Structures are given as structure tokens and as C-alpha cells.
Amino acid sequence: MIQLSHIHKEYKLDGDVFVALKDINLKINDGDFTAIVGPSGCGKSTLMHIIGLLDNPSSGTITISGKDVSKLSDDDLSKLRNEFVGFVFQQFNLINKLTVAENILLPTIYARKDLGFDPKTRAMELMKxxxxxxxxxxxxxxxxxxxxxxxAIARALINKPKLILADEPTGNLDSKTGEKILSLLKELNGHDKITIVMVTHDNHIAERAKTHIHVLDGEIVDD
Ligand SMILES: Nc1ncnc2c1ncn2[C@@H]1O[C@H](COP(=O)(O)OP(=O)(O)O)[C@@H](O)[C@H]1O
Ligand SMILES: [Mg+2]
Structure with missing residues (x-):
């Protein structure tokens, strides 16, 4: 489904270059539930943003279903991001000026017109x-x-994505509530067949995933 080859990411800060990701090679297959694990600052969120097409690598290639995404126009890239991926963040990232229903419907506004479902009906189903x-x-x-x-999860699902990217999805929740969110992600993977990539610094949470990618100082390391 997604393949990253030789991904390198650097940030330039006041003339200094900081290398956040070094020669990342990975594959995410349809139906995976993968945890990207590693200590704070190792590059997990940077990697997740690149997988989710929210950020560009400095070099390297990303292919989705065999297509090199660097060949896509900005328009096609936003469309792909909007319809292929749903995002879930630690801080929920909801818009407080919009109601719950409006937040959930937001991604449908940016999607192509023929999504093949009625957004309001789908939003209500997800809320139920x-x-x-x-x-x-x-x-x-x-x-x-x-x-x-x-x-946030309902909003991530509204456009029927194939992939959910979740960055520390339980990081702001007590353990019991976090457990419920993890069960929900498991259900989306097992029952709804949605591929899930979850970022976490917590090994205990990572254990809930089927496969693991360990990151240290911007590099993938063996378990
Ligand atoms: N926009 C940015 N500009 C400069 N440095 C950044 C930026 N984003 C992340 N970094 C640096 O890259 C490293 C990896 O960050 P991040 O991917 O957020 O790590 P993690 O999610 O594993 O905690 C950190 O040292 C962070 O300070
Ligand atoms: Mg992070």
C-alpha cells in the first residue's frame, strides 16, 4: 500500500542543519496495524507526517499503491491525502468554534463531490x-x-479512508479511557479492515499493534 524508500528529512535552523530522518525504508501493507515506536524526539511524528503526505521529505521516494507521489500535482496530492488518510492526534485537534457534527463533516468539504455517500447520514452513523x-x-x-x-476518530473516518494515522492517540487520556480508544482502533483494523499506523513512545501501548517499527535518532533500528 505504502512504501518509503531512502527517506531523508532535514530541518534548517539558523544555518544549522538538523537531520530528523535518515535513510528510512519501510512498507505498510493493506490491513496492517503497525506501531511506530521510539523515545520522544526520535522522529516519529516527522515520519508520520511524511507517510500522511502532510510534509515532504528532503529526499527519497514515497509510493502509494505503486504510484510515486512526487509525480502528483498539489491538487491531486491534497485530494489523495483527504480521501486516503484519516488523522488522529494526541491533542485531538478539533475546532472549538464548530460543533461536534460540524467538526466531523469538515473533511467532506474538501473532498471531491462524488464521495458516494450522504455526508450528514454518514456523520450521524459514526456518532451513533x-x-x-x-x-x-x-x-x-x-x-x-x-x-x-x-x-476526532469519526472525523478521520468520514471520507472512508483506507489508512488511519494516529499520533500518540492516547497520550492525553487516562489509562482506562486510552484503553477504550485502543480497542476502537483495533476494531477499525479487524472489523472495518482499515490499515492503522500508530505512533507511540509507550511500549505498553505499542504492544497492542500487530507489527512494530522501532525508531531511534531518526533511524529505523531492529527490535
Ligand atoms: N519543524 C521543525 N523544525 C525543526 N526541527 C524540528 C521540526 N519538527 C521536528 N523537529 C525536530 O526533529 C526531531 C524529531 O521530532 P519529532 O518527529 O516531533 O519527534 P517525536 O515525534 O519522535 O517526538 C526533534 O529533535 C525535533 O526537535
Ligand atoms: Mg511526536
Whole structure:
């Protein structure tokens, strides 16, 4: 599904060059539930942003379903990102000025017109499934952390992505609530057949994934 070859990422800071990722080679197959694991600052989020087409590598290639994404126009790239990937973040990244339902519907605005489903009906189904339908008209800052993350997951799913990228999805939750979010991700992988890549610094959480990619100082290391 996704292949990264010789990915290198550097940041330039006041003339200094900081190498965040070095010669990353990895493959994510359809149906995987992979954890990207490593200590804080090792490059996990940078890697996730590159996999999710939110950021460009300094060099190296990314292919999705056999297509080199560097060959795509900006428009096609945004479309692919919007419809192929759903993102879940540690801080939920919901928009507090929009209601729960409006947050969930937001990605459909940027998608192509013929998504093949009615956005509002799908949003309601997702809210029911994740038991946040009673909060449809509430604002995110009135919700608990677990509820906010379920809204974020519904938003990630609205365009029927093949892949969910989750960056420390339980990082702001107590362990019991975090456990529920992990079970939900497992269900999306097992039942809905969505490929999941989850970033975490926590080995205990990483254990819930089927496969693991260990990162240290910007490089993939063996287990
Ligand atoms: N936009 C940026 N500019 C400069 N340095 C960055 C930027 N983003 C990340 N970094 C640096 O790259 C390294 C990896 O960051 P990150 O991918 O966020 O790590 P992790 O998610 O594993 O904690 C860190 O040292 C961080 O300071
Ligand atoms: Mg990070």
C-alpha cells in the first residue's frame, strides 16, 4: 500500500542543519496495524507526517499503491491525502468554534463531490457508533477527553479512508479511557479492515499493534 524508500528529512535552523530522518525504508501493507515506536524526539511524528503526505521529505521516494507521489500535482496530492488518510492526534485537534457534527463533516468539504455517500447520514452513523450522537450540537471543549478523541476518530473516518494515522492517540487520556480508544482502533483494523499506523513512545501501548517499527535518532533500528 505504502512504501518509503531512502527517506531523508532535514530541518534548517539558523544555518544549522538538523537531520530528523535518515535513510528510512519501510512498507505498510493493506490491513496492517503497525506501531511506530521510539523515545520522544526520535522522529516519529516527522515520519508520520511524511507517510500522511502532510510534509515532504528532503529526499527519497514515497509510493502509494505503486504510484510515486512526487509525480502528483498539489491538487491531486491534497485530494489523495483527504480521501486516503484519516488523522488522529494526541491533542485531538478539533475546532472549538464548530460543533461536534460540524467538526466531523469538515473533511467532506474538501473532498471531491462524488464521495458516494450522504455526508450528514454518514456523520450521524459514526456518532451513533461511537456514542457521541447526543453531543452532535455541543462544542468540543464541553466534552471529556475520551469523547473528544472519539469525535476526532469519526472525523478521520468520514471520507472512508483506507489508512488511519494516529499520533500518540492516547497520550492525553487516562489509562482506562486510552484503553477504550485502543480497542476502537483495533476494531477499525479487524472489523472495518482499515490499515492503522500508530505512533507511540509507550511500549505498553505499542504492544497492542500487530507489527512494530522501532525508531531511534531518526533511524529505523531492529527490535
Ligand atoms: N519543524 C521543525 N523544525 C525543526 N526541527 C524540528 C521540526 N519538527 C521536528 N523537529 C525536530 O526533529 C526531531 C524529531 O521530532 P519529532 O518527529 O516531533 O519527534 P517525536 O515525534 O519522535 O517526538 C526533534 O529533535 C525535533 O526537535
Ligand atoms: Mg511526536
Amino acid at each position: 457508533r461511537f456514542e457521541i450522537d447526543s453531543k452532535a450540537k455541543s462544542y468540543p471543549n464541553k466534552l471529556s477527553g475520551g469523547q473528544q478523541q472519539r469525535v
